[in-house]
Amino acid sequence: MFNFFGSDDEEDKTEESEQNSAEVEDDILQEEEDERSLFGRLKDGLKKSRRGFVDKLGSIFTGRSAIDEELYEELEETLIRADVGVQTTMDLISELKDYQKEEEIEEPEELYEVFQDRIREILQGGDDILVPWDGLEVLMVVGVNGSGKTTTIAKLANRYKNKGNEVLLAAGDTFRAGAIEQIETWGRRLGIDVISQQEGADAAAVAYDAVQAARSRETDLLIVDTAGRLHTQKNLMQELEKVRRVIGREAGEENVEVLLVLDATTGQNALHQAEKFDEAVDVDGIALTKLDGTASGGIVVAVRNELGLPIRFIGVGEQAADLQNFDPDSFVEALFTEED
Numbered sequence: 168m169f170n171f172f173g174s175d176d177e178e179d180k181t182e183e184s185e186q187n188s189a190e191v192e193d194d195i196l197q198e199e200e201d202e203r204s205l206f207g208r209l210k211d212g213l214k215k216s217r218r219g220f221v222d223k224l225g226s227i228f229t230g231r232s233a234i235d236e237e238l239y240e241e242l243e244e245t246l247i248r249a250d251v252g253v254q255t256t257m258d259l260i261s262e263l264k265d266y267q268k269e270e271e272i273e274e275p276e277e278l279y280e281v282f283q284d285r286i287r288e289i290l291q292g293g294d295d296i297l298v299p300w301d302g303l304e305v306l307m308v309v310g311v312n313g314s315g316k317t318t319t320i321a322k323l324a325n326r327y328k329n330k331g332n333e334v335l336l337a338a339g340d341t342f343r344a345g346a347i348e349q350i351e352t353w354g355r356r357l358g359i360d361v362i363s364q365q366e367g368a369d370a371a372a373v374a375y376d377a378v379q380a381a382r383s384r385e386t387d388l389l390i391v392d393t394a395g396r397l398h399t400q401k402n403l404m405q406e407l408e409k410v411r412r413v414i415g416r417e418a419g420e421e422n423v424e425v426l427l428v429l430d431a432t433t434g435q436n437a438l439h440q441a442e443k444f445d446e447a448v449d450v451d452g453i454a455l456t457k458l459d460g461t462a463s464g465g466i467v468v469a470v471r472n473e474l475g476l477p478i479r480f481i482g483v484g485e486q487a488a489d490l491q492n493f494d495p496d497s498f499v500e501a502l503f504t505e506e507d
Contacts, residue, residue, distance in 0.1 A: 205488065205491060205497075206497055206500075206501060208483060208484065208488060208489055208491070209481075209483055209491060209497060209498065209501040210501040210504065211459075211483070211484070212458055212459040212482075212483020212484050212489060213458060213459070213464065213483065213498075213501050213502050214459070215459065215460070215461060215464075216249075216458070216461060216464030216502060217501075217502060217503075217504075219249075220245070220249040220464055220465060221464075221502055221503055223245050224242070224245060224279070224282075225279075227241045227242055227245060227275075228275045228276055228278060228279035228282070229275065229276055229279070231275055232275075233273070233275070234267060234272065234273065234274075234275050234278055238275060239260055239263070239264065242260065242263075243256055243257075243260055246259065246465060249464065249465035250434040250435055250464075250465040250466045250469060251465035251466075251468050251469050252435060252438060252465070252466075252468075252469035252472075252473060254472075254473055255289075255468055255469050255472045255473055258472065259282070259285060262285060263278060263281065263282060263285070266281055267281075283499060283503055286468060286499055287495050287496060287499045289468055289471055289472050290467065290468065290471050290478065290493075290495035290498065290499070291495050292471075292477045302422065303378075303381055303382060303386055303387065303388075303389065303418060303422055304387065304388050304389070304422055304424070305378065305381070305388075305389045305390075305391060305414050305418045305422055305423045305424070306323070306388065306389070306390045306391065306424050306426055307374075307391045307393065307410065307411060307414055307423065307424070307425045307426070307448070308320050308390060308391065308392055308393065308425075308426050308428060308454075309393050309396070309407065309425060309426070309427050309428070309444055309448060309450070310395065310427055310428035310429065310440075310444075311395045311396060311430075311440060312343065312395030313395070313430065314395070314428045314429060314430040314456060315428055315430060315456035315457060315482060316392070316395065316428040317346075317349055317350070317353070317392065318456075318485075319428050319454050319456060319480070319482065319490065320336070320350070320353070320390055320392055321353045321357065322487055322490040323390060323480075323490070324336060324353070324357055324359055324388075324390055325357050325487060326487070326490075327387070327388050328357065328358070328359060332387040332388050333384065333385065333386045333387045333388070334359050334386065334387065334388045334389075334390065335359065335360055335361075335362065335377065335380065335381050335384065335386045335388070335389045335390070336350055336353070336354050336359055336360070336361045336362070336389075336390050336391075336392070337361070337362045337363070337373055337374060337376075337377035337389060337390070337391040337392060338350040338351060338361055338362065338363035338364075338373065338392055339370045339373050339374055339377075339391045339392045339393045339394070339410060340370070340392050340393055340394040340395070341364065341365075341366055341367055341368045341369070341370050341373060341394070342367075342370075342394035342403065343394060343395060344366065346366075346392070346394070347363050347364075347365075347366060350363070350392050351363060362376055362377040362380050364376070370393065370394065370406055370409075370410050371406070371409045371410050371412075371413045374391055374410045374413050374414050374417075375413050375417060377389055377391060378413075378414060378417040378418050379417070381418075389418075391410070391414065393407060393410060394406075394407075396443075396444070404443075404447050407447055407448055408447050408448060411423075411425065411447075411448045411449075424451045424452065425448050425449060425450050425451045425452075426450075426451065426452055426453070426454055426479065426480075427440075427441060427444050427445075427450045427452070427453050427454070427476075428453075428454045428456060429441060429453055429454070429455050429456065429466075429470070430456055430457050431455050431456060431457050431458045431460070431461050431464070431466055431467070431482075432457050432460045432461045433466075434461075434466055435466070435469070437455075437466050437470070438466065438469050438470060438473065438474070441453065441470055441474055441476060442474065445474065445476065450476055451476075451477075452476065452477050452478070452479035452480075453470055453476050453477065453478050453479060453480075454479060454480040454481070454482070454490075455467060455470070455478055455480070455481050455482065455493075456481075456482035456490075457482055458481055458482060458483050459482075459483045459484050459489075464502065467481075467498070477493075478493040479492070479493060480492060480493055481493050481498070
């Protein structure tokens with residue numbers, strides 16, 4: 168398994184990827200006239216997972232006439248390969264066996280329905296992180312370089328501005344070369360002001376200035392970018408904790424949310440990242456990006472079940488409408504619905 172915070176070479180690649188964000192800028196700014204519903208977008212975005220992970224599940228439950236130990240063994244292997252995780256997989260298998268015995272279920276297809284219902288139950292609890300609010304709400308966005316953090320910030324800022332909210336951005340990533348300019352570029356394109364200082368400045372000072380500016384301007388939503396952290400750079404993790412303390416002190420703890428952006432294509436790596444960030448800043452919710460780029464998709468279940476962190480948003484494409492509020496019922500329906 169590779170280092171879950173990435174090697175230096177991987178970091179260089181992710182920085183280059185984020186700095187090339189111009190490729191998706193027009194998609195975010197565009198007022199889309201596509202007739203596809205949000206559910207249609209979700210279903211399209213989960214196509215890889217449905218054709219890989221879910222098709223395999225379907226063959227396990229529908230390809231036999233009886234429920235036997237071999238079914239459970241195949242299910243276990245499939246779930247682990249799909250990044251559901253060992254602990255969550257064992258929990259699911261145990262629950263299915265108990266339920267099957269108690270309810271005297273004999274048909275594999277009936278057990279498959281029970282399985283889907285259980286996935287839906289696990290995923291509950293991810294209501295929109297930002298509404299309703301009263302006064303200033305501060306969203307501190309954290310995540311490693313390359314996770315889609317900057318693009319997620321832009322999409323959220325654009326979304327809430329279009330809802331009529333006063334939005335302000337803070338360029339709190341003072342560590343990575345070009346990060347401040349990147350946020351400022353987004354600000355100009357979106358018509359949203361950005362609070363920033365020079366590269367290498369104290370990120371906590373940027374956060375302080377941003378909260379003061381947001382209050383004086385009667386801002387509804389302040390979104391604070393932060394540096395992509397590496398676990399080997401403990402000073403940066405400590406800085407992240409400091410930024411969180413400053414925001415909480417100045418804005419009021421009840422008005423602060425920490426959103427962790429995770430790349431779904433990194434699988435169990437994302438779970439390890441979530442553990443580290445939660446230890447440092449008490450993560451309130453997850454934005455899981457790039458679900459359209461993975462054939463597994465099980466990391467959604469693992470994060471919710473093993474860490475207890477709600478999934479707030481999911482990214483199933485590059486356009487603005489492809490960053491969706493996470494709805495467990497719609498997600499499970501889109502994931503398990505057969506192709507048209």
